[in-house]
Amino acid sequence: MPDPLDFFYYPVRDFGLAMKGMIIGGMGVVHVFLAQFAIGGGMMMCWLQWRAWKHDDELARRFLDSFFQVLVLVSFVLGALTGVGMWLTAIQVSPRTIGKMVEEFHWIWATEWTFFCVEIVIGYTFYRCHRRLDDPTRMLLLAVYALASWASLFWINGILAWMLTPGGWSQTGSVWAGFFNPSFWPSLVYRTLVSLTLGGLVAIVVVHTIPGMSREDRGKLVNTCSLVLAPMAVMPLVGLWYLGTIPPDSREWVLGQSTAMTMALGGAIGASTLVGLYVVFGLLLGRLYVNAATATLLLVLAFAATGAGELVREGVRKPYTIRGSLYANSLTQADVDRMRKIGSVTRDPYPMPGKFPEPVLVTGAKVFRLQCSVCHTLDGANGLDHLTETWQPDQMRLNIAKLQYTKPFMPPFAGTAEEVEALVQYLLWRKAGQPQRWPIAAGQARLADIRRWLAAAGTHSPVRRTH
Numbered sequence: 001m002p003d004p005l006d007f008f009y010y011p012v013r014d015f016g017l018a019m020k021g022m023i024i025g026g027m028g029v030v031h032v033f034l035a036q037f038a039i040g041g042g043m044m045m046c047w048l049q050w051r052a053w054k055h056d057d058e059l060a061r062r063f064l065d066s067f068f069q070v071l072v073l074v075s076f077v078l079g080a081l082t083g084v085g086m087w088l089t090a091i092q093v094s095p096r097t098i099g100k101m102v103e104e105f106h107w108i109w110a111t112e113w114t115f116f117c118v119e120i121v122i123g124y125t126f127y128r129c130h131r132r133l134d135d136p137t138r139m140l141l142l143a144v145y146a147l148a149s150w151a152s153l154f155w156i157n158g159i160l161a162w163m164l165t166p167g168g169w170s171q172t173g174s175v176w177a178g179f180f181n182p183s184f185w186p187s188l189v190y191r192t193l194v195s196l197t198l199g200g201l202v203a204i205v206v207v208h209t210i211p212g213m214s215r216e217d218r219g220k221l222v223n224t225c226s227l228v229l230a231p232m233a234v235m236p237l238v239g240l241w242y243l244g245t246i247p248p249d250s251r252e253w254v255l256g257q258s259t260a261m262t263m264a265l266g267g268a269i270g271a272s273t274l275v276g277l278y279v280v281f282g283l284l285l286g287r288l289y290v291n292a293a294t295a296t297l298l299l300v301l302a303f304a305a306t307g308a309g310e311l312v313r314e315g316v317r318k319p320y321t322i323r324g325s326l327y328a329n330s331l332t333q334a335d336v337d338r339m340r341k342i343g344s345v346t347r348d349p350y351p352m353p354g355k356f357p358e359p360v361l362v363t364g365a366k367v368f369r370l371q372c373s374v375c376h377t378l379d380g381a382n383g384l385d386h387l388t389e390t391w392q393p394d395q396m397r398l399n400i401a402k403l404q405y406t407k408p409f410m411p412p413f414a415g416t417a418e419e420v421e422a423l424v425q426y427l428l429w430r431k432a433g434q435p436q437r438w439p440i441a442a443g444q445a446r447l448a449d450i451r452r453w454l455a456a457a458g459t460h461s462p463v464r465r466t467h
């Protein structure tokens, strides 16, 4: 018989005013942007090499051998660094999610890293030797580089998409059902298009940095580079395809039910549409000359679109990190059920810094840390002090006891009535300015009500576990 209290508490990390989700999200956006540029940049280099080889396009060769190839290589070094940064932050913010991802997809990660190694070795070989190589060899190296970097996207994409749409894995636990999950293909196609777009836009900016090139030559190069942007015309369709594969409740949030999510999606669509219109009408049809400032602006818009897009993808997973298996605060359904009976922080071994006049306030602070701090701070981003500012104590008790109905993107409360009360006392004590004495006897009378509210809310999320 396992010890009923043997929940494993991971070490905790406090990021101050920044919400934990923001830390990982911020790192994620930079990483995705760099990594996708490295992939698109590789494809762009293939295209330039093809032009140089088959069309004797000396401008393309000059451009390829310029700062651009250095940039692509730098981006994959930075991509790798921020990739390590992702692991570092993820194991602090959401160790259990990361643990599950490694446990389920061990060999997929290994495969991804193998392709990544190929990418690094070939990229470096090209960088060192390209001036001494003939065209077919250069083409071969670049094609392998581009394919390997795209393949690493292929493998990681399956794992990322699985978190939102685990598909058949939820029933069978099959790795391949999880990997080729419902949003795998639209997400892969979409990310490939984004990569190409980033590769093209960065190239156009870089064209303007080559010293001593005539305006006419720059114009020609911009036109050559713009061709890889053409596929982005189908992005809206692929976006719709993606929306069609995600769970209906997630879709409803981005389509109006959650203001923040809807705004983020609107931002992503707006920014990509602007880039798209400029590319199609300005660059491809109009053959316009685009100057450095415009090109940079297009790139900034693309960065904004990437950021907003990733935010939506992270946001619509709530209240889960792995849909149906793991809530965002790293608790499973079984944990919630059990902790309702035995308490969630009963054995939390980590100290709670600060001075508390009553032990119940320490319990409240620990409940916040375990169950809420992944999405909330106290007085910073999405801060609870502010969100509960106008609430009466009983309103707090009720709304926390039925947390999953207060907002459906929050997980159910995973603790006893005493813990709801402790959390409420903690929030009230903060609201009162953290006085040195805190008489709490009055609160005890509410436990029976809280028990009733907890029972009425049940332990499940109204957000369906699978779809």
Ligand code: HEC
Pocket (backbone or CB within 6 Å): 318, 319, 320, 328, 329, 367, 368, 371, 372, 373, 374, 375, 376, 382, 384, 387, 388, 399, 400, 403, 406, 407, 409, 410, 411, 413
């Ligand atoms: C999965 C992320 C997540 C977790 C975990 C979470 N919340 Fe929230 N919560 C949110 C989001 C997002 C909002 C919406 C904020 C807004 O409307 O600006 C919210 C809103 C709230 C509000 C305001 C509700 C309203 O109607 O205005 C309160 C109070 C709150 N949360 C308390 C908690 C408490 C207490 C916990 C821990 C027991 C918790 N939350 C855990 C994501 C979460």
